[in-house]
Amino acid sequence: MASRDRKTTPFPCFLLILPFFVFADRHSHDEMLRENVVIFTDPSSTNSTNCLMTSSNNGVKLVIFDKDGTLLDFNKMWLPWAANTVRLLEAATKLPVGPAVYKTLGVDPVKAKVSMGCLAEKTLTGVREDVALTLQTFGVNPIEAAAIVEGCVPEASTGATAPVCDLIFLFQTLKAMGIKLAVCTADSRTATMEQMRMLGVARLLDDIVCGNDVGVIPKPSPHCAMHICKRLGVDLKATIMVGDTIADLKMGRVAGLRASVAVMTGVGTRETLKEYTDYFLEDVSELPNLISNVMNEDTKRG
Known part of the structure; x- marks a missing residue:
């Protein structure tokens, strides 16, 4: 199980550019790119008050998260x-x-x-x-x-946006491990962007793919996973998918990603998901520990 100890020291840092995109709209993507540049402090700083402890990423360079049931209740x-x-x-x-x-x-x-x-x-x-x-x-x-x-049948949910854990801390920790982050959701772009900004994590995401983006082929098609990897320049075998449904996990499997990881905070159960997952987590807060201490080179498929 992943450690739940949470230090409050700030994120060590670098220039992060978030390439949010709509598949067939390069102009919109470029506008969003310019609007989402975030500058952090110098990553070479050895001041412990400016850095999170980093851990090995065991070759994982990208994590693709589902949203509802994985990041949100x-x-x-x-x-x-x-x-x-x-x-x-x-x-x-x-x-x-x-x-x-x-x-x-x-x-x-x-x-x-x-x-x-x-x-x-x-x-x-x-x-x-x-x-x-x-x-x-x-x-x-x-x-x-x-x-x-x-x-x-409304487009947007009227319910609460409740994160399953401290998402800012989680994303900062994964970033400190040298891992890029993406969200792939069936929800609309308007609702998704509003939620990510409200939770304070939009600036930490390298890509967001939504169900109503132009050209999207929904999960469990491998299309979105492969497109995200291509856009971010990350090999499929250096990428993991994290989700709570069969569709999430099958997308990772069919795309040939390094691993599909199931979380128990959504609609899936161990019984329904066991055929499609490589690992089970109680929630996404356990992901850094999984990557650093459980996964190793032997977990690479293919």
Whole structure:
């Protein structure tokens, strides 16, 4: 298990440029690049008050994180969204579609828990398509169902943005180990960027890929992982994927990344994820210890 001891000394430092991107919009990417330049202190400083202790990265040069359920508490964020969506759909259709919609989403409103399902594993487009199909089972015609879903299934969550651990400390620690950081999420870019800025970690990320970016092929396709590695100039075998769903972990496997790492803070369980992961962590705070003290050259596949 990774150490949970957290020193509060600042991050040792360098010039970090964050290449946020939309796949087919180079101009937008360049604008965001200029807006996200952050200058830190001199990395050569030996002053202990200016540096975190660094650890071996064992050849890991890039970590790609899923967002909801991995970095953020999935239930706190999406249960309110699901309840609001069901309320809107029942009002619009005047039909008791709630239980069926909850099942489609993978939400148990009684246990207040999100499990594997379209809400956890698909983009907004995929969620809306599945909900529209559910409405059709109640006799709603396809055109009407699509229109209702468009108006009743919100893009953004109305729930709390609750990090699973001290993300600033985690990201600073990984940066001090010489590791680049990326987020690959099915959520929208607007919501994702707002959350990352609110949590104070946007400046520490080298790339963010979102579900509504132009040209994105959703997980478990290897497309996003391979594209991130190419953009950041990091070999696939020097990259690990961290997530809480089968789709997250399969993306890492199919892309040929060095490892897929499952966390227990989201919708997946040890039973559902064991076939797709190389390691289990209780939460992402254990990742530095995994990389430094558990992973070694023998864990490289291929």
